[in-house]
Amino acid sequence: xxxxxxxxxxxxxxxxxxxxxxxxxxxxAVDGNRAALSLLVIQNVVSALLIAQRVPLGTALLGSFAVVxxxxxxxxxxxxxxxxxxxxxxxxxSWGLALAAFALAFLASRAFVLAxxxxxxxxxxAVPQFLSxxxxxxxxxxxxxxLIPFAEEVAFRGLLMRGHERAAGFTVAALTSTLVFSLxxxxxASIAGILPLAYVLARLAQHSGSxxxxxxxxxxxxxxxxxxxxxxxxxxxxxxxxxxxxxxxPALKLPLAVGALLFGTVVMVVLHLWLTPRPDxxxxxAPGPWLSLSYVVIALFGAVAVALTFPQVGLxxxxxxxxxx
Numbered sequence: 162x163x164x165x166x167x168x169x170x171x172x173x174x175x176x177x178x179x180x181x182x183x184x185x186x187x188x189x190a191v192d193g194n195r196a197a198l199s200l201l202v203i204q205n206v207v208s209a210l211l212i213a214q215r216v217p218l219g220t221a222l223l224g225s226f227a228v229v230x231x232x233x234x235x236x237x238x239x240x241x242x243x244x245x246x247x248x249x250x251x252x253x254x255s256w257g258l259a260l261a262a263f264a265l266a267f268l269a270s271r272a273f274v275l276a277x278x279x280x281x282x283x284x285x286x287a288v289p290q291f292l293s294x295x296x297x298x299x300x301x302x303x304x305x306x307x308l309i310p311f312a313e314e315v316a317f318r319g320l321l322m323r324g325h326e327r328a329a330g331f332t333v334a335a336l337t338s339t340l341v342f343s344l345x346x347x348x349x350a351s352i353a354g355i356l357p358l359a360y361v362l363a364r365l366a367q368h369s370g371s372x373x374x375x376x377x378x379x380x381x382x383x384x385x386x387x388x389x390x391x392x393x394x395x396x397x398x399x400x401x402x403x404x405x406x407x408x409x410x411p412a413l414k415l416p417l418a419v420g421a422l423l424f425g426t427v428v429m430v431v432l433h434l435w436l437t438p439r440p441d442x443x444x445x446x447a448p449g450p451w452l453s454l455s456y457v458v459i460a461l462f463g464a465v466a467v468a469l470t471f472p473q474v475g476l477x478x479x480x481x482x483x484x485x486x
């Protein structure tokens with residue numbers, strides 16, 4: 162006896178491998194903007210208020226970090242929790258990759274700074290100095306060298322960039338996070354050095370799939386800057402006027418600036434080609450607006466602050482104020 166003919170079971174309309182992908186849960190671009198940039202404002206305002214009260218720099222930065230952490234969980238808990246579930250947060254760092262990226266980013270950063278101060282020798286005086294004395298030096302190393310870089314990476318390469326990646330893709334996210342992070346520092350000489358570093362931080366996180374790699378590089382950069390500042394504080398490094406005169410020498414000015422720019426550009430091209438983003442289901446999984454009002458406001462504020470550092474712009478603003486009032 163043969164078994165009765167039966168129709169084969171109907172196959173599902175979408176085989177497992179062909180099912181349409183749903184957007185992975187994650188950070189909305191506008192939420193990431195709002196959280197990251199609000200935390201940036203809180204950090205700067207709190208540290209400025211504490212410094213105005215003559216609190217030592219390291220202690221002031223440590224206090225601002227504590228307030229930022231509290232504000233993040235108090236006002237932006239859903240967005241912070243979304244980042245906590247992200248694979249980038251849970252992927253450990255690649256130490257060799259991070260160290261190699263840091264070395265190249267450091268060279269590119271200093272090359273661009275050298276080019277800037279060669280063209281504008283007076284710009285070096287406007288660079289903020291992270292200096293302290295006594296026991297506060299160790300607090301400064303902890304706050305500016307480790308905790309603040311951690312908070313800024315969570316804000317910029319985590320909350321802000323991740324939201325932009327989901328809405329607009331890797332390239333837009335790397336560029337937008339780099340721009341607003343650099344402008345937030347407000348001083349052209351600082352921005353010249355921070356722009357290449359910020360871009361490398363963005364590409365490194367996209368390449369390795371770990372937010373911790375950008376934290377490591379950022380912390381190394383800040384710790385080196387603070388450590389060297391503490392080590393060299395009060396030591397006779399020669400007459401600054403002689404260095405300014407050397408940089409202002411017409412015979413050296415153009416070759417030195419162009420050479421530094423070319424060197425920094427070559428290093429950045431190498432880093433850009435090396436740190437290619439790894440495939441990620443989060444990219445473009447939730448297309449939509451990413452340019453929020455908070456992003457525009459912070460970018461414009463940073464651009465205005467940068468412009469006001471140039472003497473010509475300051476004179477123009479002063480003349481305009483006198484004409485109006």
